[in-house]
Structures are given as structure tokens and as C-alpha cells.
Amino acid sequence: MPNPPVPPTGVPVLVLNGPNLSLLGLREPEVYGTHTLADVDELCRSTAAAHGLRADCRQSNHEGVLIDAIHEARTAHRGIVINPAGYSHTSVAVRDALAAVELPVVEVHLSNIHRREAFRHHSHVSAVADTVICGAGAHGYALALTHLAQLLEDNR
Numbered sequence: 001m002p003n004p005p006v007p008p009t010g011v012p013v014l015v016l017n018g019p020n021l022s023l024l025g026l027r028e029p030e031v032y033g034t035h036t037l038a039d040v041d042e043l044c045r046s047t048a049a050a051h052g053l054r055a056d057c058r059q060s061n062h063e064g065v066l067i068d069a070i071h072e073a074r075t076a077h078r079g080i081v082i083n084p085a086g087y088s089h090t091s092v093a094v095r096d097a098l099a100a101v102e103l104p105v106v107e108v109h110l111s112n113i114h115r116r117e118a119f120r121h122h123s124h125v126s127a128v129a130d131t132v133i134c135g136a137g138a139h140g141y142a143l144a145l146t147h148l149a150q151l152l153e154d155n156r
């Protein structure tokens, strides 16, 4: 008889990626690098596991779906790593959702948004994030999860 599936272990954290990040690897590789979203998800899961966390990786191109995932995290997860992508610069609603759930939040951007067009310099999310990491490429997600583990440890 096959063994029953092993339940995933680790403290659950949400890794949420916003619009157009499904095209990572293909999309402007000179800006965002050649890693695919699947590569980033794998990096997140392995980094999380190394710190006793379990990364639940999701991506959506829809603002409401991202907001629903943040609401769900209130009871399902202990912290959030988010790359809100284009919604960083436009969405008061994503910002409000993050403020509402009162979880530790680490905001990530692959590119250094401060070295790019002026409209990218302001993120509505940064005001409600504990930490912002930008310009480190895909490695930024590993930094974010390592830091989130530390925040959760500090809050225990």
C-alpha cells in the first residue's frame, strides 16, 4: 500500500506575487532577470524550510484576488512576503488589506524601483510593511524569507 501523504510542516507564511510576475524569465529580462516564477517559488520554499517556515506561494494578476489572499492570511498564515508589482504604485486597497490583517509584512521588488521611472519611486505598500527589499533580484525573496523568520522569532 502506498504511504499516506506527509503533511507539510513549518510555520505557514504567504508569498504573494502581483500582476505580470507570472511572466518572469520572459518579461524584460534585463530588468527582472532570467529566473521564472517557478524558480522563485522553489527558492522561497527551500529558504522558508531552512528557517522552519512553510511558504505558500501564490500569484495573481487581479487586485481583488490578491486582497482575498491577504484576508485569508489573517487566519491561515503567520506573515507575508509580497511583491505587489504594479499595484505597489497604485493600490490603496492592497495597502489597506495588509494594514487590516496585522501580520508581519516584507515587501520585495526584484528591481531597484528608486533607480527607475519616477512613478515607481513611491509604493503605497511600504508604509505598512515592516521591511522593504528592492534591487536584489530573485535573491531578494530569499532575503525576505530569512528576515521574516527573524521577525517571527523576535515576536514570539
Ligand code: DQA
Residues within 6 Å of the ligand: 019, 020, 021, 083, 084, 085, 086, 087, 088, 108, 109, 110, 111, 112, 113, 120
Ligand atoms: C516590481 C517593480 C514594479 O515597479 C513593477 O511594476 C513590477 C515589478 C519589481 O519586482 O521590481 O511589476 O515590483
